[in-house]
Amino acid sequence: MIWVSWRQHRSQAIACLGLLAALAVYAIVVGTSMRTAFGQDDGLVTCLARSQGNGCPDAIHAFTDRFGSEVNVAFWSVLLILPGLIGVLVGGPLIARELEFGTWRLAWSQTVSRARWLTVKLGLVTGGLIVLGAAMTAVITWYRAPMDRLTGRFLPNIYDFEGLVLTAYILCAFGFAVLAGLLLRRSIPAMVAAFIPWLAIRLVVEFVLRPHFQAPLTFHQVCPQNGSCFGGYGLGILPPVTGHIGDWVLGQAAGPAGVNSYLYQPADRFWTFQSIEAGIFVALTATALGATIWLLHRRAA
Amino acid sequence: MIQNDPGTSPPALRTDQLGRRYGRVWGLRDCTLEVPAGAITGLVGPNGAGKTTLLEMIIGLLQPTEGQLAVFGETSHAPMAARLARVGYVAQDHPLYRDFTVADMFHLGRAMNPSWDQELAQARMGALDIPLKRKVKALSGGQRAQVSLTMALAKRAPLLVLDEPVSSLDPVARLEFMREVMAAAADTGLTVLIASHVVSELERLCDWLIVLTGGHVQLAGPTDDLIAAHRILTVPRATPDAELPGLIIHRTDSDRHSTVLVRADPARLAARQHPGWQADPVGFEQLVMAYLQRPSKTARDDTAQAAARPGPATKAVTR
Numbered sequence: 010m011i012w013v014s015w016r017q018h019r020s021q022a023i024a025c026l027g028l029l030a031a032l033a034v035y036a037i038v039v040g041t042s043m044r045t046a047f048g049q050d051d052g053l054v055t056c057l058a059r060s061q062g063n064g065c066p067d068a069i070h071a072f073t074d075r076f077g078s079e080v081n082v083a084f085w086s087v088l089l090i091l092p093g094l095i096g097v098l099v100g101g102p103l104i105a106r107e108l109e110f111g112t113w114r115l116a117w118s119q120t121v122s123r124a125r126w127l128t129v130k131l132g133l134v135t136g137g138l139i140v141l142g143a144a145m146t147a148v149i150t151w152y153r154a155p156m157d158r159l160t161g162r163f164l165p166n167i168y169d170f171e172g173l174v175l176t177a178y179i180l181c182a183f184g185f186a187v188l189a190g191l192l193l194r195r196s197i198p199a200m201v202a203a204f205i206p207w208l209a210i211r212l213v214v215e216f217v218l219r220p221h222f223q224a225p226l227t228f229h230q231v232c233p234q235n236g237s238c239f240g241g242y243g244l245g246i247l248p249p250v251t252g253h254i255g256d257w258v259l260g261q262a263a264g265p266a267g268v269n270s271y272l273y274q275p276a277d278r279f280w281t282f283q284s285i286e287a288g289i290f291v292a293l294t295a296t297a298l299g300a301t302i303w304l305l306h307r308r309a310a
Numbered sequence: 311m312i313q314n315d316p317g318t319s320p321p322a323l324r325t326d327q328l329g330r331r332y333g334r335v336w337g338l339r340d341c342t343l344e345v346p347a348g349a350i351t352g353l354v355g356p357n358g359a360g361k362t363t364l365l366e367m368i369i370g371l372l373q374p375t376e377g378q379l380a381v382f383g384e385t386s387h388a389p390m391a392a393r394l395a396r397v398g399y400v401a402q403d404h405p406l407y408r409d410f411t412v413a414d415m416f417h418l419g420r421a422m423n424p425s426w427d428q429e430l431a432q433a434r435m436g437a438l439d440i441p442l443k444r445k446v447k448a449l450s451g452g453q454r455a456q457v458s459l460t461m462a463l464a465k466r467a468p469l470l471v472l473d474e475p476v477s478s479l480d481p482v483a484r485l486e487f488m489r490e491v492m493a494a495a496a497d498t499g500l501t502v503l504i505a506s507h508v509v510s511e512l513e514r515l516c517d518w519l520i521v522l523t524g525g526h527v528q529l530a531g532p533t534d535d536l537i538a539a540h541r542i543l544t545v546p547r548a549t550p551d552a553e554l555p556g557l558i559i560h561r562t563d564s565d566r567h568s569t570v571l572v573r574a575d576p577a578r579l580a581a582r583q584h585p586g587w588q589a590d591p592v593g594f595e596q597l598v599m600a601y602l603q604r605p606s607k608t609a610r611d612d613t614a615q616a617a618a619r620p621g622p623a624t625k626a627v628t629r
Contacts, residue, residue: 012421016414017407110408114401115458118369119422120465122390308372 010121010129018134021099025141028095032145036152043076047155057158066248069159076156088149088170093207095141096182099134101200104301105190124306131187131298138183142176149175159248161255161276165215172283177290182207184297191301214289220259222285225272227262249273320383322347322469322501323368328377330363337363338525341377345503345518347468350495352516352533353505354598360525361505362402365473368503369397382468395425398462402473404455406446412457413442416464423465431464434490452483456490463494470495472504476511488515513594521601528601533594540597541579543570544588555582560600571600 053068107113117123149170185203193199228251249256255276264270328341338360355361366372370393379386381396420426476484521529547568556574
């Protein structure tokens with residue numbers, strides 16, 4: 010069964026490796042120049058070491074302006090949908106192709122029960138996707154390392170591609186597509202039917218649920234008596250108003266007069282949040298794949 | 311519950327009141343059959359008669375809604391792998407993985423079947439001149455059918471099930487395919503079950519026959535016995551059904567005569583012979599066609615009909 014699974018998914022595995030290689034080439038070319046620039050920027054490095062980035066917004070801005078466009082625009086737009094595309098392209102045909110071309114009659118009439126057939130296949134492909142997700146995360150994390158020292162890892166367009174969640178996004182789209190393939194019996198409709206709810210859940214989790222995984226903390230900014238207070242918050246403002254690189258400022262809160270209050274998630278919650286979010290997507294994956302195994306078993310039993 | 315007598319080897323196939331429902335529609339119902347080991351059985355019926363439903367339950371692709379089923383004593387409650395090991399299956403349209411080579415298909419067969427016979431598979435491809443390195447999508451329809459058959463044979467299962475194996479093939483490929491099936495059956499004592507709506511293909515091959523229409527078994531048994539139990543009677547057109555012996559299967563009225571296919575004990579037919587009637591033996595194809603044209607009835611209906619009519623021994627012939 011291992012050989013059969015490998016033979017059937019060989020071309021997908023090669024395509025995934027090609028994708029990973031392309032990502033790595035991009036990361037090495039852009040990332041190396043970024044690292045060199047970072048290492049040569051003595052003012053930035055010493056300032057960061059001295060003040061946690063608090064005292065050198067100008068140096069930070071100079072660097073992020075130089076490299077920020079590559080990092081943010083390209084990655085955000087492509088990487089937002091890429092995990093979903095990988096997941097549905099691999100998962101959609103897994104059962105649907107057998108049903109579409111009638112080969113299920115061949116596959117399930119050998120001396121291997123279809124429950125075992127499916128379990129082995131799902132196990133191997135899931136394992137492959139975990140390796141792919143981990144490798145993509147490692148490449149992106151290495152590539153972004155200098156930038157992360159200035160921006161932290163908690164901002165949405167960084168958080169989504171580092172840590173655990175990228176892999177969990179791929180698995181979730183894969184699980185949805187496998188189930189849709191069994192229900193719809195055709196590959197392309199299954200991919201579409203899986204991608205749409207995946208993207209919807211992905212965006213709802215990011216914009217609605219994620220800010221509240223844990224109750225946000227409040228930061229009070231005491232303004233000088235006569236001068237105007239720096240009152241902005243937002244993803245582009247570095248370092249954040251809390252003065253600690255990596256804090257995720259969510260918004261302004263009501264506070265006493267003369268004081269600006271901000272809600273924020275502190276940087277040290279990064280891995281807790283990653284675990285919670287990855288847990289949500291892995292649970293969705295497990296539900297979809299469990300339903301698939303149960304439905305396929307029930308058709309026969 | 312199907313019980314196996316420990317003293318004798320179980321029949322190749324035994325079903326008891328087998329039925330399968332799809333939603334509210336029964337695909338097959340009340341199917342009670344027994345096919346001995348070594349038989350070459352033709353399963354005939356129009357499209358939608360329940361042939362594939364019966365085959366898929368035999369293979370284990372479908373679970374019965376009601377009734378019992380045993381393949382060489384292995385019931386539908388046995389572990390799936392044990393059931394699958396008993397049956398080699400050539401599905402309709404010979405599904406194979408298009409981007410696999412023939413060698414890849416055999417690798418799959420070896421990986422998924424503990425009893426796989428690689429030598430047999432390769433020898434058959436050599437004899438048929440099909441290169442192992444060729445991709446499935448580059449094979450002709452006839453070659454694909456042969457690869458499918460070889461996959462099923464190399465599994466070394468005692469029952470070979472063929473679902474419409476030749477309906478997509480040209481006449482030469484049909485002939486070659488059936489010749490290979492019969493040669494394999496003769497070599498190994500394989501039990502073969504062939505579902506087809508091409509009646510003429512089966513005539514020369516089958517020693518057992520099952521006719522299925524509308525989800526019900528109309529006729530089942532050894533071909534010779536079935537032929538012996540039927541007669542074509544040519545009688546004057548005015549003869550009412552009630553005067554005819556046995557069970558009327560099919561009646562065609564022309565200007566002056568009626569041609570009637572009846573089913574009855576041969577001895578009974580002789581006793582009821584009438585000087586104005588002509589009785590002829592029935593041909594295989596004629597017999598099958600008569601049952602296929604018959605409105606779908608359950609076996610129970612036939613029993614009820616036979617019971618309701620007075621038996622020939624008690625009813626006096628009035629002429």
